[in-house]
Amino acid sequence: MGMIGMNQEKKKLLKIGELAKRAGVTVRTIRYYEELGLLSPTEVSPGGFRLYTENDLYRFQFIQRFKDLGLPLEEIHALIDSSEPGESKMQRIMASYSLFEKQLKKIEDKISELEVSKANIEKGMEALNVCKECSREICLPTCSNKKSLL
The missing domain is CATH 1.10.1660.10 (Multidrug-efflux Transporter Regulator; Chain: A; Domain 2)
Structure with missing residues (x-):
């Protein structure tokens, strides 16, 4: 061979x-x-x-x-590029930890945005539940629930 x-x-x-x-x-x-x-x-x-x-x-x-x-591939790439082959275990841990922290912050921000959207949807659904009970065929111009209708 x-x-x-x-x-x-x-x-x-x-x-x-x-x-x-x-x-x-x-x-x-x-x-x-x-x-x-x-x-x-x-x-x-x-x-x-x-x-x-x-x-x-x-x-x-x-x-x-x-x-x-x-994590976006660009950030993973940056993490890999920034790490030197001779880096200690602790340096690699800290670099990975930093990337996790950054991603966690993005997720928490997204969760906050989704919570606001959820609350707005629930408010609209509550308004429509009131509308279901209303016997008027045409909404009064002063009705606050009117804006939830299509």
């Missing part, structure tokens, strides 16, 4: 289809992440096949975990 064969055995190189299968995504998703600069193959075979290692799989899963939490 030549050097390349031994090297590939040691590294357990995966083709893009194998990486996609192990990650539970489509090949297109892997390519999209490559286009965004989030992921790149460790090697390209002489035949032009993209080859990935277990570390590439872990990196992809890391990205997916943050994406599943609603």
Whole structure:
């Protein structure tokens, strides 16, 4: 067995289809992440096949975990780009924690907006319940519930 064969055995190189299968995504998703600069193959075979290692799989899963939490890919990319290979565990924790805090704030703001919308909808429904009990065919111009009708 030549050097390349031994090297590939040691590294357990995966083709893009194998990486996609192990990650539970489509090949297109892997390519999209490559286009965004989030992921790149460790090697390209002489035949032009993209080859990935277990570390590439872990990196992809890391990205997916943050994406599943609603973090934009641009922010995940910035987090990855800003981390140095020699960073301590604590530095990596703090960078991830900061990203989580930022996302949590966005979610809390969104929840507040949704609570206001919910209250407005409930108020409109209450008004329409009053209208259901009203026997008038034409609303009085002074009726405060009139604005809830189509």
